[in-house]
Amino acid sequence: MSEVKKIYEALVAIADGLRKEGISKSSSSGNDKGKFTFKYRGIDAVYGALSPLLAENKVIIRPVTITREQDSMSGSMRLVRIRVQYEAICAVDGSSITFEGIGEGCDSSDKAAGKSLSYAYKTAMFQLFCIPVEGQDDSDSIVHTIEKPFVSEAIIRKAESYEAEIANCFSMEELRSIGKDIKKL
Numbered sequence: 001m002s003e004v005k006k007i008y009e010a011l012v013a014i015a016d017g018l019r020k021e022g023i024s025k026s027s028s029s030g031n032d033k034g035k036f037t038f039k040y041r042g043i044d045a046v047y048g049a050l051s052p053l054l055a056e057n058k059v060i061i062r063p064v065t066i067t068r069e070q071d072s073m074s075g076s077m078r079l080v081r082i083r084v085q086y087e088a089i090c091a092v093d094g095s096s097i098t099f100e101g102i103g104e105g106c107d108s109s110d111k112a113a114g115k116s117l118s119y120a121y122k123t124a125m126f127q128l129f130c131i132p133v134e135g136q137d138d139s140d141s142i143v144h145t146i147e148k149p150f151v152s153e154a155i156i157r158k159a160e161s162y163e164a165e166i167a168n169c170f171s172m173e174e175l176r177s178i179g180k181d182i183k184k185l
Contacts, residue, residue, distance in 0.1 A: 005095035007088060010057040015129045017053040022132030041133070043118040046125055058091040061125075064098060070152055071112070080105045080112040084120040088128070099128055 023041050054061065069081040081104050089096040101124025105115025125131065162178055169175045 006093040007090040007095040080116040
């Protein structure tokens with residue numbers, strides 16, 4: 001009979017350590033008047049719960065590949081979607097397993113990619129270790145709506161290229177022709 005890889009034993013020990021406490025929604029976000037306040041599990045809470053257990057069980061988790069879809073835009077908001085393949089390695093015998101996490105991040109500045117990476121890590125850890133959660137609403141019970149659909153950057157660049165053409169129009173017919181092209185986008 002072949003020897004069981006140490007990584008499996010280590011992952012079970014980590015899951016057992018997380019089973020006792022879990023990670024609750026302890027962080028909150030909202031405006032100063034309390035409107036739209038919600039609780040969430042931040043990446044810091046996940047790192048804080050996992051870090052001592054990973055070290056104690058001699059496990060390293062590293063990203064192996066990151067696949068990023070084409071970014072989308074909605075007004076000034078950028079949406080980044082990624083898929084990360086992780087590897088959990090046992091330092092005792094070098095055995096390892098791979099697993100994936102997916103993440104989305106939306107931001108009007110430069111934080112969308114970081115948000116998507118954090119979310120991919122959080123979801124991968126919650127799934128790998130079956131981390132218990134408290135007060136988690138059923139995600140299927142909430143219907144989300146988007147004010148404006150996300151549009152790819154390629155389409156935005158193409159639409160922006162019409163600006164010069166519109167500025168150089170000399171007739172309503174030319175303008176209508178450009179309008180028809182824009183509608184096709």
